Amino acid sequence: MKKSSPAIHVAKIERKHHGKTYVSYVLRHSYRHDGQVKHRTLGNLSHLPQRLIDLIRRSLHGETFVTSAEAFRTVASQPHGHVEAVLTTCRKLDLENLIATQPSRQRALILALIAQRILFPCSKLASTRHWPTTTLAAELAVTDATSKELYAAMDWRLAHQPYIEQKLAQRHLTEGAVVLYDVSSSFYHGRTCPLACYGPDRDGKKGRPIVVYGLLTDAQGRPVALDVYPGNPAAPATVPDQIANVRKRFALTRVVLVGDRGMLTQTRSDTLKESPGLGWISALRSEAIRELLAKGTLARSLFDQVDLATITSPDFPGERLMACYNPLRAAQRQAKRQRLLTATEQHLQKLAADVPRRTPQPLSAAAIGLKAGTVIGRHKMAKHFQLHIGDGSFTWSRDAAAMTCEEHLDGI
Numbered sequence: 001m002k003k004s005s006p007a008i009h010v011a012k013i014e015r016k017h018h019g020k021t022y023v024s025y026v027l028r029h030s031y032r033h034d035g036q037v038k039h040r041t042l043g044n045l046s047h048l049p050q051r052l053i054d055l056i057r058r059s060l061h062g063e064t065f066v067t068s069a070e071a072f073r074t075v076a077s078q079p080h081g082h083v084e085a086v087l088t089t090c091r092k093l094d095l096e097n098l099i100a101t102q103p104s105r106q107r108a109l110i111l112a113l114i115a116q117r118i119l120f121p122c123s124k125l126a127s128t129r130h131w132p133t134t135t136l137a138a139e140l141a142v143t144d145a146t147s148k149e150l151y152a153a154m155d156w157r158l159a160h161q162p163y164i165e166q167k168l169a170q171r172h173l174t175e176g177a178v179v180l181y182d183v184s185s186s187f188y189h190g191r192t193c194p195l196a197c198y199g200p201d202r203d204g205k206k207g208r209p210i211v212v213y214g215l216l217t218d219a220q221g222r223p224v225a226l227d228v229y230p231g232n233p234a235a236p237a238t239v240p241d242q243i244a245n246v247r248k249r250f251a252l253t254r255v256v257l258v259g260d261r262g263m264l265t266q267t268r269s270d271t272l273k274e275s276p277g278l279g280w281i282s283a284l285r286s287e288a289i290r291e292l293l294a295k296g297t298l299a300r301s302l303f304d305q306v307d308l309a310t311i312t313s314p315d316f317p318g319e320r321l322m323a324c325y326n327p328l329r330a331a332q333r334q335a336k337r338q339r340l341l342t343a344t345e346q347h348l349q350k351l352a353a354d355v356p357r358r359t360p361q362p363l364s365a366a367a368i369g370l371k372a373g374t375v376i377g378r379h380k381m382a383k384h385f386q387l388h389i390g391d392g393s394f395t396w397s398r399d400a401a402a403m404t405c406e407e408h409l410d411g412i
Helices: 050-060 081-092 095-099 105-119 124-133 147-172 235-249 266-273 286-295 327-357 365-378 400-407
Strands: 008-017 020-033 036-044 177-187 210-218 223-230 255-258 278-281 308-311 321-324 385-390 393-398
Touching (some): 008 050, 081 105, 095 105, 105 124, 177 235, 210 235, 235 266
Antiparallel strands (some): 177 210, 385 393
């Protein structure tokens, strides 16, 4: 059945004049009179935008229009901006291909955990509870993930760690490159972790077993390899593993390993000498610097004109020593030493005044020694004082020679 047009409608009128076509839109009322169809123009719509003319035409044909507020209802709104920022950065870093070349459920879960660690660090169970509050899980299609599945994905990633580190090494390390290495630790609650052992704590948490992890990076600090160790070995003991990483796993014959003075000790330096092509940069301990000053190998007169000098010493064969003098650092050390000396002397004066007062029962030399040891150990100033202790007597004085020796190290 043919559908009839409404009585009031929008008519399109085209007129040609001198080869040009003129189009106008009018609102018309059509009706019958004496058996004939008549048209009455109600208004000219030509000045209206085309989209508004279309709306009027559709409305006259019976369509109903509503506002967006009437048509839609907000059921839930999840934050997305920070998720998009992290995921976009991960894609620019090609992080997905580093984790695994082929897409998989495990790769998506690991990427979600990495993003979650940046956005809202928490446990695996807390991650699954937090994911519904953002668009992260939906973006990576892991909304139905459970905590057990996350732990299984981490086991999967652990098996792929050598391949991931190989890709990182190919991307960031080259022959002759500088690599940085250091260790840290985390304390552990529980009794079932085989790596958790009592050792030197770095978190200030006493009485808890720790796990040690060593991180190898390139010169810009980008991570390349991570190894986990029991909590009881000292940090220098992990260095041989990193040498093996560089030489065997990454097939690099010439690299420079950089570590602090607690990491690359003299013993480890001797081990590094046995690996041709492997160089290192570290710092000497204050005892070694003091010995260089005592032997005259390092003289403060070197810094009269310059603040950096290269020296050699028979105590360090085949090594180049770069001696640097920082006057700002020297001033800071001197000011700090004076503050600690003053604070220690105040406590020593109190102890020296208290000892003679114990006339009924004088303090023994051992008791005075314990009290004095506590005082000079509080600020680690024992090397700067000479103590004279006897039964019921206590005197003290500054050790001028020790202080002079210490001052020579300021700023070096």
